[in-house]
Amino acid sequence: MAETEPQSGDAGPPKGVPALKAHIAANKIDVALWAIRVLTVLFTIGYVLPLFNNPVSAFYKALLANAATSALRLHQRIPAREIAISREFLARFFLEDSAHYLFYSLIFMNVVPNLLILTPIFLFALLHAASYSLTILDTLGQNSMWVARLLISLVEFQSRNILRAAALAEIILFPLVAIMALFGYCGLLTPFVYYYFVTWRYASRRNPYTRNTFRELRVVAERAADKPALPAALRSGIHSGVQLVCRMAPPMEHVQQ
Structure with missing residues (x-):
C-alpha cells in the first residue's frame, strides 16, 4: 500500500511518545537539566515534608542536584576546549550565574540544614523546570495534560516575583x-x-x-x-x-x- 500523502490541513511535526523520544535523543543535556531541576524541587519538598525521606538527606541531595545543574549549565556556556588555567578564564568563569550557584552548593555542604538555604535554588529550579516542561508537553501534543499546563502557566505568570x-x-x-x-x-x-x-x-x-x-x-x-x-x-x-x-x-x- 502506498504511503499516505500529508494533507494540506496537517500542521507541524508528529506528536506523541515517538516525538518525545526523538526530542530526548536530540536534546540530551537540556532534558537532563530539566530532570535534575525537577529532582531539586522534589528534594526541597522532601525536606519540608519528610514523608518518604530523611529531611537532612533531602537537604543535601537538593544541594547536590543544584550543583549538578550548575555544572551542566557551565558545560553548555563554557565548552571544555575553552577551559584554561588563567586569570582571564577565571574572570569569565565567575561572571557566569551557573558558577555562582555551583559555588553556592559547595558553601553549604557542611552546614546545619536550613530552609532559607534551599529557597533560592528551589525557586530557580521550579521556574526553569516549569518552562521546559511546556516544551516537553508540546512535544507530546497541544492538548496533553491541560492541568499541568495550567499550573506551569501560573508559575511563569509569577516569574518576576519568583526571581525577586x-x-x-x-x-x-x-x-x-x-x-x-x-x-x-x-x-x-x-x-x-x-x-x-x-x-x-x-x-x-x-x-x-x-x-x-x-x-x-x-x-x-x-x-x-x-x-x-x-x-x-x-x-x-x-x-x-x-x-x-x-x-x-x-x-x-x-x-x-
Missing part, C-alpha cells in the same frame, strides 16, 4: 549565615565566603534582580529612618547599616549591565 523572592532570600541569608557561624551551625569562614557569592550575584550580567532588590531595600530602609516618630538611636543605626552595606558592594565599574 530568590534575590531576597540570597540577601537575607547573609546575616543569617553570620548568626549561624556565631552559634556553631556553620564554619566561621562561611560568612566571608558567602560574601563573595553575594557580590557576584550583585554584579551578575544576566540576572539584575539581586542588585535591584538591594536598591529597593535601601529605599525602604531610608524611608523608615526618615520617619519623625523613630528614635534617634534607631535612625542612626539604620543609616549606619545602609552605609555599611553600600561600602561592601562591589564598585559599579565592575558591574556588567
